[in-house]
Amino acid sequence: MRIIxxxxxxxxxxxxxxxxxxxENQYLTSKGDLHLLGTISRSQLKEEPFSKWYNTxxxxxxxxxxxxxxxxxxxxxxxxxxxYLGTWCGDSKREVTRFLxxxxxxxxxxxxxxLIGLDNRAGKMKQGPNREEEGLNIHRVPTFLFYKDGxxxxxxxxxxxxxxETDIAQIFAGLAPRPDYHLANYLLTQFEEESLDAxxxxxxxxxxxxxxxxxxxGELNTLGYVLMDAGKYDQAIIVFRLNTLIYPESGNTxxxxxxxxxxxxxxxxxxxxxxxxxxxxxxxxxATKVLLAMLKDKESR
Numbered sequence: 001m002r003i004i005x006x007x008x009x010x011x012x013x014x015x016x017x018x019x020x021x022x023x024e025n026q027y028l029t030s031k032g033d034l035h036l037l038g039t040i041s042r043s044q045l046k047e048e049p050f051s052k053w054y055n056t057x058x059x060x061x062x063x064x065x066x067x068x069x070x071x072x073x074x075x076x077x078x079x080x081x082x083x084y085l086g087t088w089c090g091d092s093k094r095e096v097t098r099f100l101x102x103x104x105x106x107x108x109x110x111x112x113x114x115l116i117g118l119d120n121r122a123g124k125m126k127q128g129p130n131r132e133e134e135g136l137n138i139h140r141v142p143t144f145l146f147y148k149d150g151x152x153x154x155x156x157x158x159x160x161x162x163x164x165e166t167d168i169a170q171i172f173a174g175l176a177p178r179p180d181y182h183l184a185n186y187l188l189t190q191f192e193e194e195s196l197d198a199x200x201x202x203x204x205x206x207x208x209x210x211x212x213x214x215x216x217x218g219e220l221n222t223l224g225y226v227l228m229d230a231g232k233y234d235q236a237i238i239v240f241r242l243n244t245l246i247y248p249e250s251g252n253t254x255x256x257x258x259x260x261x262x263x264x265x266x267x268x269x270x271x272x273x274x275x276x277x278x279x280x281x282x283x284x285x286x287a288t289k290v291l292l293a294m295l296k297d298k299e300s301r
Contacts, residue, residue: 037118037119040115040117081112181215183210207245233260
């Protein structure tokens with residue numbers, strides 16, 4: 001009897017440990033959707049619930065055989081690829097699956113390809129469970145990073161500039177195309193090379209010029225939230241402020257800037273920007289809710 005109990009206890013412990021391990025590498029949304037985090041194996045994408053979209057995209061994608069020949073011609077075995085994706089993201093589902101099909105139809109080595117799942121929950125936007133994305137300037141998924149001898153030689157952000165086959169061949173040939181989201185990428189580079197004051201001065205003087213490089217207001221809005229969730233509040237505020245300068249007619253840009261100021265405890269500037277958001281968009285329920293909460297908190301003190 002004791003042996004049976006011991007075996008049962010050991011089995012329970014094993015299950016508990018297995019669950020704890022899986023808990024770190026996956027999560028359920030409030031709607032019950034399962035998503036993967038950290039290192040992902042290709043076999044996981046072929047299992048439910050991910051196989052539903054993986055198989056559909058894989059089977060429907062038509063390979064550009066002519067371009068794949070160029071991939072094979074310029075292929076460099078010394079180049080590895082890290083793909084940062086979200087199993088919650090439509091672009092990731094499409095582009096990552098297509099990339100894997102290209103691997104299957106070329107001489108590319110799957111052993112040189114690594115898949116890393118990122119989060120999309122509040123406070124963890126575009127983050128890996130062990131901050132695998134940290135320092136890599138990832139603000140959109142999927143992001144394909146190509147490395148040779150430890151140095152980045154090219155990247156594809158969210159989607160290809162031309163086609164996946166063409167962009168991959170160009171990177172292998174040493175002619176990496178400039179990825180989309182030019183303004184976001186430019187600001188991330190500026191944050192690495194310049195002081196915060198210098199970047200703030202730059203955006204103030206050149207906002208009208210920088211607008212020409214903005215894809216849409218969502219480009220900087222997403223970047224701002226990624227920076228906030230990473231604890232880089234000063235950078236996030238600069239990004240959100242630039243967004244209000246190049247999209248001054250948008251209530252959403254001021255709402256986001258207001259949230260950033262609220263997070264750092266600047267209630268005065270938070271109030272100013274939430275009120276501006278309401279002035280531009282009287283239907284903004286979030287701004288109304290936050291302002292009422294701030295007023296109630298002030299009166300209770």
